[in-house]
Amino acid sequence: MTSRPSLTGRIALVAGATRGAGRAIAVELGRAGATVYVTGRTTRTRVSEVGRATETIEETAELVTAAGGTGIAVPTDHLVADQVRDLLARVDREHGRLDILVNDLWGGDHLLSWDTPVWEHDLQAGLRQLRLGVEAHLVTSHYALPLLIRHPGGLLVEVTDGTAEYNADHYRENVYYDLAKCAPIRLAYGIGSELARHGATAVCVSPGWLRSEAMLDTHFKVTEENWREGIEQDAGFAVSESPTYVARGLAALAADPRKARFNRASLSSGDLAGEYGVTDTDGSQPDCWRYLLAADKDPTTDPEDYR
Numbered sequence: 001m002t003s004r005p006s007l008t009g010r011i012a013l014v015a016g017a018t019r020g021a022g023r024a025i026a027v028e029l030g031r032a033g034a035t036v037y038v039t040g041r042t043t044r045t046r047v048s049e050v051g052r053a054t055e056t057i058e059e060t061a062e063l064v065t066a067a068g069g070t071g072i073a074v075p076t077d078h079l080v081a082d083q084v085r086d087l088l089a090r091v092d093r094e095h096g097r098l099d100i101l102v103n104d105l106w107g108g109d110h111l112l113s114w115d116t117p118v119w120e121h122d123l124q125a126g127l128r129q130l131r132l133g134v135e136a137h138l139v140t141s142h143y144a145l146p147l148l149i150r151h152p153g154g155l156l157v158e159v160t161d162g163t164a165e166y167n168a169d170h171y172r173e174n175v176y177y178d179l180a181k182c183a184p185i186r187l188a189y190g191i192g193s194e195l196a197r198h199g200a201t202a203v204c205v206s207p208g209w210l211r212s213e214a215m216l217d218t219h220f221k222v223t224e225e226n227w228r229e230g231i232e233q234d235a236g237f238a239v240s241e242s243p244t245y246v247a248r249g250l251a252a253l254a255a256d257p258r259k260a261r262f263n264r265a266s267l268s269s270g271d272l273a274g275e276y277g278v279t280d281t282d283g284s285q286p287d288c289w290r291y292l293l294a295a296d297k298d299p300t301t302d303p304e305d306y307r
Helices: 020-031 057-067 081-095 123-148 164-169 175-198 213-220 227-232 235-239 243-255 269-276 288-297
Strands: 011-015 035-040 070-075 100-103 155-159 201-206 266-268
Touching: 011 020, 011 081, 011 123, 020 035, 020 057, 020 070, 020 100, 020 155, 020 243, 035 057, 035 081, 057 070, 081 123, 100 123, 123 155, 123 175, 155 175, 155 243, 164 175, 164 288, 175 201, 175 266, 201 243, 201 269, 213 227, 227 235, 235 288, 243 269, 266 269, 266 288, 269 288
Parallel strands: 011 035, 011 100, 035 070, 100 155, 155 201, 201 266
Antiparallel strands: none
């Protein structure tokens, strides 16, 4: 990418921007000049069921503004239809348009029991995952898309874990998680079919092995500065990426006047890097999903060759 993408004058909503990819996406959209409404359930006075008080939606908004955009924090539970309706009514009232909608809603990791058969998995925990990972996306799109299609060129981004190619042939080790992470791929495909006639685009985007806050400090007990020490615990961590990587790619996609050519597509952070020339914070271009597919064929594949 030869120049920084410009989103000056664009209005974005990043639903699920408290931490991880959602936070980074909001910041990079702001860095490109957008006004970004950021939503989430953890605030400075209330912690969501995820249980992490270390990141808040207000902090995300401040990071957006510090990057050069305008960050607006609106605490929202996207499973409460009235809250989502009021959120979009506010966006309409204050700006009269919505150019970018990012559905990065999840928050279900604490409900997972990996490698547990569906008949042994806690039923309510499993169904809650589907509400968080599928229903919340639908509620948000229901209220947001009428505003998105008001002006041509709108972009819906469904964020998930895994590309269509990878998820089609790989069971994600938990029925509920598998459903929740395959559904956004179909949502982007189906909604993209409906948006096309309105001059809008829908894509599904997956980061690779994301060095989220929880992945770093809870799972590997490292920081972004010394993350490579985590490779000693899992060699595959060598192909991991910072949240900024997928965020840079999405900002470039949002600013692309020809983005409609990707309508209904499933894209990875590596795909976006290849298309727009963006890099991770260390200048590399990791491609986790391409590595995993290669490792299926040859388990000796070196992850270092894919960054």
